Amino acid sequence: MKIQSASALFRVAGMAALLGLTVGCAPQTQLLSSSSVDRPITLGLSAADFEQAAAAATQSMLESGAVERNDGKKHIMVVSSVLNDTMQRIDTDQLVKKIRVELLRSGKVMVTTAIGLNGAEDQMNTAFSELSQSRKVDRSTLVKQKLAAPNMSLSGKILQRNNRVDGNKELVEYYFQMTLSDLQNGLAVWEGEEQISKLGSAKGTSW
Template sequence: MRTHLRIARSAARTLVHAAPIAVLALAAPACERARYIETGSPEGIISVGEVDMQDILRASSGMLESLIETGVLKTAKNKPAELVIDQVVNDTSSRFSVDELTYRMREQLVNSGQAAVVTTYGQTPEDKTAQDLLRRQAFLKGERASQMPDPDFSLSGKITQVKRTAGDTKQVSYTFRLTLTNIRTGLESWTKTVSMTKVGNKPAVGF
């Protein structure tokens, strides 16, 4: 009888010690090891109040599809069409570089021979050194300013957001809009908006 009591007491003590450990183990957050995923993959983190990489890639793809689909670049005087990249304003509360968008578009258009980006144009050129060298060469050859690059289009745009909340649930719509202006006429030749809406109350990892 005494032995039985001792065993029961020992078992109870073990349970008392084991229970908090089990509770802690269950309550501990699942540990996820760092790993590489494809950029823009649906497996990536989806955040409600931020522009994610998936959003930028989707926007650049949508813009490129529209540019190619409409054939606006083929209407340019220069072959391939010469573009100047103007300001693309990030008017959202999410902090990211708009270059993520424009450089992807440039890569596709320039490397496929559908457009050429002029990096030596205007008062604030993207490549000041190249512009200076070009001007120097033109001066030494006795050429006039008309020999400088003569772009067809200027690309500008804006990224905006609309936020709404219902209880704990947040909804954010991001709209990427780009415009191609014909520099010779000053008229808008192409424009496109790509929108995406995310709803939820906290960031999540996609799958």
């Protein structure tokens, strides 16, 4: 019994040492702040790039007067297609969401979540319209749904162009192109383009 206990102790001690060694050798994780100074720079698109492009687009849109109204009402905007023409698998909503947030903060634009090219963005808009047909719902608690139609549409494209420089470096250029259209007449009332250029080693990848 004493020999078995000693053996068990050795096994426990060995496992603890192995666990300690594994934890000690594990790479440390760093929490980066929202400041672009703390963020590593890559040839690919980063959160800082989306923030820069979105801020530039929103500022240009607001300064152009395209979203101004004289009747005290707010424009209702719908998000159309924003195409990804880069070598990376990115979610264009990362750009659009930041633009939407800033436009809503401006108090001049509202965004519909009930209408879109692929149906309602918020599926609850569609589900709510079906509640009136359900016997399980107290109809006295239902509000009359009357969806607001958009009068403006936001569309765009993100492009990427790669070029070799001096044989061992690569210049990667990104173009964020956005268009705001008036749905009443189909005319573009604002267009903006933000360019972000990065120079790095040609051995690296930008996607």
